[in-house]
Amino acid sequence: MTATAAQTRPRKRSGNGTARPADADEIGLDALVGHAGYAVRRFQIWIFQDFIRTLGDVDIRPTQYSVLTVIGANPGLSQMAVAKRLGIERARLVHLLDSLEQRKYVKRVKSKADRRSHALHLTSQGETALAKFKRLAAEHERHVEDRIGKENREQLLRILAGFT
Amino acid sequence: MTATAAQTRPRKRSGNGTARPADADEIGLDALVGHAGYAVRRFQIWIFQDFIRTLGDVDIRPTQYSVLTVIGANPGLSQMAVAKRLGIERARLVHLLDSLEQRKYVKRVKSKADRRSHALHLTSQGETALAKFKRLAAEHERHVEDRIGKENREQLLRILAGFT
């Protein structure tokens, strides 16, 4: 348990009494091993790196992908709605959309109902591009499956379903 | 599946033909639902926020906690060794240690064996403080358990054990 691990003594290294530094894989993590947050963080880094690599040719990062996907599935949403749904700061979404609009994937249409807000839509270019991004993202997902196993991936999605 | 979800049409909102904007919880995530990375990312944000809140009084963040824990369990490590083990850039570790050293939790001792490197140790203040941090971190871990369930947390740790 994490609580009792607090009393763990530093473990001996090498056992040969030399001053030789420990190899990376013989360094103990102590209490960290019992923390879900540590494992989740390391996994998340791995998974994002694979996503970025797999979608490297099309230069789309996870956050951009999530924005395009949500707009694609819910055309006409306001920026506030997208920001809230994805847990992104509305100030940050502004820049994300600037970039996606420059690349002609998204357009901001002035809403007639509420002239303060923009209705977000994919351009036809955006629709075509998103279809390709989704194919690449599915490929990335297969890498995840290869890494942790089909069953484990499904279990993971089930356990974390409440956070989406 | 994520692959077939690429063909999903935008789902109807409200079904009443009005221009009323969709509520946050009726906005579909489409392909995102099938991505482990999205769920993991949202979960990781939740878990870090709880960690930061739970250890708010002692002003220790997850990365600082991981550095202190590893030094505590492996006294005498070099900065390179700590950086490698935790997957932190060595340039970044410099600043983390500056702060932890200012707060008298850690000391850098010039290594006799290799005069380029520093041997890292907790101060006695640091040892005492870390014991307290570990108790608070264990409390945070119980929050995780409350949120996702004891079984699920253990399953998660098992699935992600390879990433630590």
Add this chain to the structure above:
DNA sequence: TATTGTTATACTCTATAACTATA
């Protein structure tokens, strides 16, 4: 030549605050 710690730069992301134009 290579490595350790350091400094510096740039870019991403999170968290705020404040401004404008609307409502």
Add this chain to the structure above:
DNA sequence: TATAGTTATAGAGTATAACAATA
């Protein structure tokens, strides 16, 4: 007054490059 979008700033975190001291 409150909200949507915008601009700006500050602090984490990530990714590099370059430098001095040492190996």
